[in-house]
Amino acid sequence: MVSFPGPGPGCDQKCSNGGWCDSQQMCQCPKGYQGTYCGTAMCFPQCLNNGTCTAPGVCSCPPGFQGLHCEGGPGCDQKCSNGGWCDSQQMCQCPKGYQGTYCGTAMCFPQCLNNGTCTAPGVCSCPPGFQGLHCEGGKRGGDFSFSGCAKNTKFFNWRISELFLLNLFLFLLYLG
Numbered sequence: 001m002v003s004f005p006g007p008g009p010g011c012d013q014k015c016s017n018g019g020w021c022d023s024q025q026m027c028q029c030p031k032g033y034q035g036t037y038c039g040t041a042m043c044f045p046q047c048l049n050n051g052t053c054t055a056p057g058v059c060s061c062p063p064g065f066q067g068l069h070c071e072g073g074p075g076c077d078q079k080c081s082n083g084g085w086c087d088s089q090q091m092c093q094c095p096k097g098y099q100g101t102y103c104g105t106a107m108c109f110p111q112c113l114n115n116g117t118c119t120a121p122g123v124c125s126c127p128p129g130f131q132g133l134h135c136e137g138g139k140r141g142g143d144f145s146f147s148g149c150a151k152n153t154k155f156f157n158w159r160i161s162e163l164f165l166l167n168l169f170l171f172l173l174y175l176g
Contacts, residue, residue, distance in 0.1 A: 011027075014027065014037050015027035015028075015037055015038050016037055016038050016039050017029070017033045017039065017041075018030045018033075018038070019033065019038030031056070032055075032056025032057070033056065040053075041053045041055050041056050041058070042056055042057075043056070043057055043058070043059055043069070044057070045069055047060075047061070047069055048065075048069050048070045049061070049062065049065045049070045049071070050062050050070075051069065066086065066090070067088060067089075068088050071090070072086065072090035079092065079102045080092035080093075080094075080102055080103050081098075081102055081103050081104050082094070082095065082098045082104065083095045083098075083103070084098065084102065084103030097120075097121025098121065106118045106120050106121050106123070107121055108124055108134065110134055111134070112125075112126075112134050112135050113130075113134050113135045114126070114127065114130045114135045114138060116134065116135030
């Protein structure tokens, strides 16, 4: 019967990151590590742009790079506006009320009417001659009127207030 000598004294102390010595006095590395003494972490895919694999699957990125594998070049966080942030695919994630590639477009619900511009979440800037929460009212022949509404002032004022409160409620509900 052939026998192999056991690990020599101190062999286990040389193996790092939870590695152990086999009967041949070679370090056996745990999953995620490699090298003679299990001192090298493995990242797959490899860290890019001179990033360093500091733990299994964890890259430490040089200045100007970001992402799970340092794949994102400079600028994602710098390009996201209005409180947006970069996700792991280097895409801007927008806060509620904003949209677009770099979160630069405010959202109005309902949309601004009569060529009004949404300047902030729920805020419309109306063109000359129009007014209202969503630029729904305008002047025609000197009379303030809304498309399809009666000219009865009491009914008109009550309807606008009701619409304003309803739209405000829906917008606040949307924002969460």
